[in-house]
Amino acid sequence: MKDSIRFYSTSVSPEASLGEVAGLLRKYGAQRFEQVWEGGRTVAVRFNLPVPSAELGFMAILLKPQTHVLATKLKAQHRITDLDQVERVAWRQLKGVLEGILIAVDTGMFTVPEIFLGMAETGTGQTLWEAFMEHPDILLLSPGGAR
Numbered sequence: 001m002k003d004s005i006r007f008y009s010t011s012v013s014p015e016a017s018l019g020e021v022a023g024l025l026r027k028y029g030a031q032r033f034e035q036v037w038e039g040g041r042t043v044a045v046r047f048n049l050p051v052p053s054a055e056l057g058f059m060a061i062l063l064k065p066q067t068h069v070l071a072t073k074l075k076a077q078h079r080i081t082d083l084d085q086v087e088r089v090a091w092r093q094l095k096g097v098l099e100g101i102l103i104a105v106d107t108g109m110f111t112v113p114e115i116f117l118g119m120a121e122t123g124t125g126q127t128l129w130e131a132f133m134e135h136p137d138i139l140l141l142s143p144g145g146a147r
Contacts (some may be wrong), residue, residue, distance in 0.1 A: 007092040008078050014042060017091035021098060028102045049112045059112055062121040065090045
């Protein structure tokens with residue numbers, strides 16, 4: 001899949017894509033949306049989504065696009081080295097992926113926890129996946145899945 005980078009030529013600004021993300025989340029019942037900035041750039045977004053089966057009713061989610069990986073692929077596949085373009089592509093892709101995921105939740109194919117568990121925000125501000133990578137023994141995994 002050499003040309004698999006969707007939106008590689010987008011001219012939509014990160015701010016516009018993030019505005020669409022916020023609107024999409026609001027449509028699906030989120031009650032908060034926050035951008036995390038570093039060095040004047042958005043590096044992550046935090047939001048919550050309703051989980052009717054959960055005691056508190058919402059799941060906090062933290063999405064941190066791996067823009068350095070995207071940058072490497074954009075350079076190799078499309079000779080794109082402009083960091084601003086990498087950001088435009090990253091946030092446009094995130095909007096598209098999130099839209100597909102939320103449609104799957106809305107139609108009942110999957111629940112919010114099934115789709116977002118690895119990106120659930122812990123009390124330390126990490127994703128559950130990041131916490132797991134620091135302590136992989138919490139799932140009692142073994143080679144080949146056998147115990």
